[in-house]
Every structure is written in C-alpha cells, then in structure tokens.
Amino acid sequence: MSDIDRRYNAWIPSESTRQILVAKVMSPNSVTLDRSQLTMPGVVVEDSQGDPIKELVYKFMGEQESNKRQMLTADNVSQNEEGLQQLIAGGCYRSAVDLTARLLDRYNQGNGAVGQQSLNTPLTLQIWFTRVALMMKLRLFSTVEVEIEAFGNLDKPDLFYEFYTEMYPGKRGSMVPFSFRMLHAELPQYNGRPQDTIDRLYYLHAITSKIISxxxxGLAEDGSGIEISEENRKASVQLWKSRLIRILYSIGNCLAMMKDYNQASMVYRDLLDKDTANVTSILSSIGRIHLQLGDLRSAEKCFDEVEKHITSDKDKSQIYMNKAFYWLAQSNYAEAHSNFVEVLKIDPDNALAINNMSVCLLYVGKLKEALKTLENLVHKDPKYLQEGVLFNLCTVYELESSRSMHKKQVLLDLVNKHRGDGFNVQSLKMI
Structure with missing residues (x-):
C-alpha cells in the first residue's frame, strides 16, 4: 500500500468493527456477519428527476420554445464516470442524479436493491458520494436521508478494505471518502435536526484529532506502529489538520444556523490559530456574528483587526464590505450603499456587493436604480444568472410594474439558454 493511499484512506473504526476486521485479516472465511452489520445500500428514487426549466418554458412560452431547449441529459452522455462529470460541469444536476442511479444499478445497488447484499468498492462509494452531494444541492434532503440510512454511521465493516482481503491484499483503511463523511454529518441540520449534525461533527472532530495525535x-494514522518517513508523516499531518479545519468551519456554520452565535464565535476564534491563511475572512465572519447579536462595539473591534491584517489594495474590498454590513445592521442604507460602491471600485465583478447595493437602493426609495443595477448584472454575463440575484430582481419587478410576469419571462428565456436542469426555478417567482 502506498503512503498516499494510507494517508487518504486512514480511519479509526469503532472497537467492534476493528475486531471484525482483525478477524477477517487473520482468517477471512471464519467470519460470519449478521445482515444488520452490513450496508446493503440501494437507490430509492426511481423516477427521472426531469427538467423544471423546460416545464416552466412549456407553461409560459409554449411547446415550440420548450422543444428548442438544448441540454445534456443522462441519455446523451457516456454511461460512465466521464459522462457524470460532463453533466455536473454543465449544471445538469438532475440528469446527473439519474445517471448515478444507472451506474449503481450495475453494482446491484440500484432501485430495489435496499436490503440486498452487494459489494462495496471505492468506485461505488465515490458514486454514492456524488449522488448524495447532488441531491443535497437540489435540496432533496428527505430522500437523501432515506438512501443514506443503509450506510449507518459509515463504520460498518464492509466499508473497509480489510473486509475484502482477496480483492485488496495488504490494503488498509476506509473506502469512504472523507467528504462523504462530512455530508453525512451535515445532512440532519437540513431536516430540522441541527443537534444531530453537531453530534456527528464532533465525532469526526474526535477521530480526526486522534489521528493527528x-x-x-510517532505512530501511523490508525495508531499502529507502521514505519513512516518524516516527509510522509509531515504530509499526513498537514492533510489531517486541513480536515480538522474543515470540520470546525462546518461546526461554526451549523451553530450560526442554530442562532447560537456565542458558541459559533468561539469556534471561529479557535480557527484563527489553525487557519492562519484566512485570518481576515475569519475575523470578518466573527464581526458579522456580533452584528447578528446586536453587539456593534465588538463587531467594530473585529473589523478594525481586519484592517490591520490587510496590506494590499486588492484586499481592501473586504474592509469596505465589512463597513457596508456594519451600516446595514443599523438600517443606514445610504452609508451601506456607499461602501458597496467602494467594494465595486476594487472588485467590479463582486456579485454579492452588487446584489446588496440594489437592496440598499430599494430601501432608500430608488427603485428604478435598483432595477437597473440588477438588470445590468444579469445581462452582463450568464455567470450572474444566480438564484439569489434573480430572486431579488423578480421581487423588484413585482414592486415596479404590473407587467412583472412579462419581464420574468425574459429572465426565464435567459435561464433557458444558459442554465442546466439544476437551477432552482422558484427564484423566478413564477410558480
């Protein structure tokens, strides 16, 4: 097994799973497991995910326009990982979900396979990770939870290389991508159970910290006495510390979503020492948390610290962005607008600043200017056809004109030409 494989696949299983894996290595044919100890995953969503944009075009613009829609689907790409990558790159996330179901069916993990024993491989786990990530992006959280249930807490013996001694002789560790573990931990918060997410993330934190320790x-990642060169040890420590940082960000974000701003702030403070390359971004986040708490003085202190760390003119946009949010927290939209303007002088393509600037214009009664700002953005480049931007523009249309539906159809036409089936059509406020 290579040092790179060992580094990326390392994981510390529970004691019960470890004992099964040891027995498997010692005497592969002597281990008999109960069905509950195996994963046996399967696809739950059988029907095609469809194309909501095409359906909306058909409803508002007619069959002829709907038939003109040019988009990749699961039927017109190669039926393999390359085709999957092609769909994802084109923003065709629903078609990509359809293709993952077809690919998993080849490994007896497709529709109707739940509860049937099948073979896990690094490839099937990667396809499952991709499927789960896509469905979460499409906000199909309840469906994801049903499908991911078969994997338990990702600690079952048949998710480790040692379980398949004949297929992977001498190979150790987990086949589950670390990013899959992160998605599994983050999922419950989107189904109304944020405390479950916190519990799972702290479990990952404990395992990751143990690996670093x-x-x-002087040990290997799993605590064994395998000899590792200094260079490889350093690379492994760096990898797992980066993973620990990723976990902490996720914990902080979940706590902020729970409105536990004090705890979130403490987690971000911990990150200041661990993620020194992003100190200004972390301090800005802490400052904005203080704004949520109404603690303007503490927020101002954080933003002052940000200024001390910024040396280049290019990075000064962050200073003005923080000032803009500071004034927004006090409902001073004129001052906030002025600072967003300063951001755009440094970073003309900052969609967040443009979007917020238009909101400020709306609040100070300059509706037509707000409208022009957003329209210029979305017509400037297809990359700005973002759901949040279009939602705000459609809201302004509703305030500005009785002909709002016609104007929304113009936006629908742009989305039809430039966006894949993963676009959330609810942002157009037409349904």
Whole structure:
C-alpha cells in the first residue's frame, strides 16, 4: 500500500468493527456477519428527476420554445464516470442524479436493491458520494436521508478494505471518502435536526484529532506502529489538520444556523490559530456574528483587526464590505450603499456587493436604480444568472410594474439558454 493511499484512506473504526476486521485479516472465511452489520445500500428514487426549466418554458412560452431547449441529459452522455462529470460541469444536476442511479444499478445497488447484499468498492462509494452531494444541492434532503440510512454511521465493516482481503491484499483503511463523511454529518441540520449534525461533527472532530495525535506521537494514522518517513508523516499531518479545519468551519456554520452565535464565535476564534491563511475572512465572519447579536462595539473591534491584517489594495474590498454590513445592521442604507460602491471600485465583478447595493437602493426609495443595477448584472454575463440575484430582481419587478410576469419571462428565456436542469426555478417567482 502506498503512503498516499494510507494517508487518504486512514480511519479509526469503532472497537467492534476493528475486531471484525482483525478477524477477517487473520482468517477471512471464519467470519460470519449478521445482515444488520452490513450496508446493503440501494437507490430509492426511481423516477427521472426531469427538467423544471423546460416545464416552466412549456407553461409560459409554449411547446415550440420548450422543444428548442438544448441540454445534456443522462441519455446523451457516456454511461460512465466521464459522462457524470460532463453533466455536473454543465449544471445538469438532475440528469446527473439519474445517471448515478444507472451506474449503481450495475453494482446491484440500484432501485430495489435496499436490503440486498452487494459489494462495496471505492468506485461505488465515490458514486454514492456524488449522488448524495447532488441531491443535497437540489435540496432533496428527505430522500437523501432515506438512501443514506443503509450506510449507518459509515463504520460498518464492509466499508473497509480489510473486509475484502482477496480483492485488496495488504490494503488498509476506509473506502469512504472523507467528504462523504462530512455530508453525512451535515445532512440532519437540513431536516430540522441541527443537534444531530453537531453530534456527528464532533465525532469526526474526535477521530480526526486522534489521528493527528497518533502521527505526532510517532505512530501511523490508525495508531499502529507502521514505519513512516518524516516527509510522509509531515504530509499526513498537514492533510489531517486541513480536515480538522474543515470540520470546525462546518461546526461554526451549523451553530450560526442554530442562532447560537456565542458558541459559533468561539469556534471561529479557535480557527484563527489553525487557519492562519484566512485570518481576515475569519475575523470578518466573527464581526458579522456580533452584528447578528446586536453587539456593534465588538463587531467594530473585529473589523478594525481586519484592517490591520490587510496590506494590499486588492484586499481592501473586504474592509469596505465589512463597513457596508456594519451600516446595514443599523438600517443606514445610504452609508451601506456607499461602501458597496467602494467594494465595486476594487472588485467590479463582486456579485454579492452588487446584489446588496440594489437592496440598499430599494430601501432608500430608488427603485428604478435598483432595477437597473440588477438588470445590468444579469445581462452582463450568464455567470450572474444566480438564484439569489434573480430572486431579488423578480421581487423588484413585482414592486415596479404590473407587467412583472412579462419581464420574468425574459429572465426565464435567459435561464433557458444558459442554465442546466439544476437551477432552482422558484427564484423566478413564477410558480
């Protein structure tokens, strides 16, 4: 097994799983497991995900326009991982979900396979990770939870290389991508159970911290005495520390979503020492948390610290962005607008600043200017056809004109030409 494989696949299983894996390595044919100890995953969503944009075009612009829609689907790409990548790159997330179901069916993990024993491989786990990530992006959280249930807490023996001694002789560790573990941990918060997410993230935090501790104590990631060169040990510590940072960001974000701003702030403070390359962004986030708490003084202190760390003119946009949010928290839309303007002088393509600037214009009664600002943005480049921007523009249309539906159809036409089936059509406020 290569050092790179060992580094990326390392994981510390529960004691019960470890004992099964040891027995498997010692005497593969002597281990018999109960069905509950195996994963046995399967696809739950059988029907095609469809194309909501095409349906909306048909409803408002007619069959002829609907038939003109040019878009990749699961039927017109290669039926493999390359085709899957092609669909994802084109923003065709629903078609990509359809293709993952077809690919998993080849491995007896397709529709109707739940509860049937099948073979897990690094490839099937990667396809499952992609499927889960896509469905979460499409906000199909309840469906994801049903499908991911078969994997338990991603600790079952048949998710480890040691379980398949004949297929992967001498190979150790988990086949589950670390990013899959992160999605599994983050999922419950989107189904109204944020505390479950916090519990799962702290479990990942504990395992990751233990792996780092093992490495720094001269052991291998899993605590064994495998000899590792200094260069590889350093690379492994760096990888797992980056993963720990990723977990902490996720914990902080979940706490902020729970409106537990004090705890979130403490987590971000911990990140200041661990993620030194992003100090200004972290301080800005802490400052904005203080704004949520109404603690303007503490927010101002954080934003002052940001200014001390910024040395280049290019990075000064962050200073003005923080000032803009500071004034927004006090409902001073004129001052906020002025600072968003300063951001755009440095970073003319900052969609967040443009979007917020238009909101400020709306609040100070300059509706036509707000409208012009957003329209210029979305017509400037297809990359600005973002759901949040279009939602705000459609809201302004509703305030500005009785002909709002006609104007929304113009936006629908743009989306039809430039966006894949993963676009959330609810942002157009037509349904």
């Amino acid at each position: 093992n490495l720094e104590s």
